[in-house]
Amino acid sequence: MSILQELVGRKVTVYSMADTERQDVGILQAADEHVxxxxxxxxEVLYFNIVRVRLVKPFDPH
Structure with missing residues (x-):
């Protein structure tokens, strides 16, 4: 999870899977082994089960 911890506070796109693939853009506030x-x-704050997350992409280069 250390890679995701480096992105906390940054704008990201989260690609997740449920019935279909979704894309959500926002500021990453927290990440651990579950959520x-x-x-x-x-x-508006969204929580994702980490199992459903396919990709977390930084919105801007760091």
Whole structure:
């Protein structure tokens, strides 16, 4: 998980799988071995089961 920890606080695109593939953009707030959390807006926060996450892509180069 150390790779994801380096992205905390940065804008990312999260590609996840449920019935179909989804793409969500937001600020990565937390990541551990079970859950990934991104903030999309001031009032919208998404939590992803890490098993469903296919790709976390930084939005801008670091």
């Amino acid at each position: 990934l959390k991104i903030k999309k807006t001031e009032t």
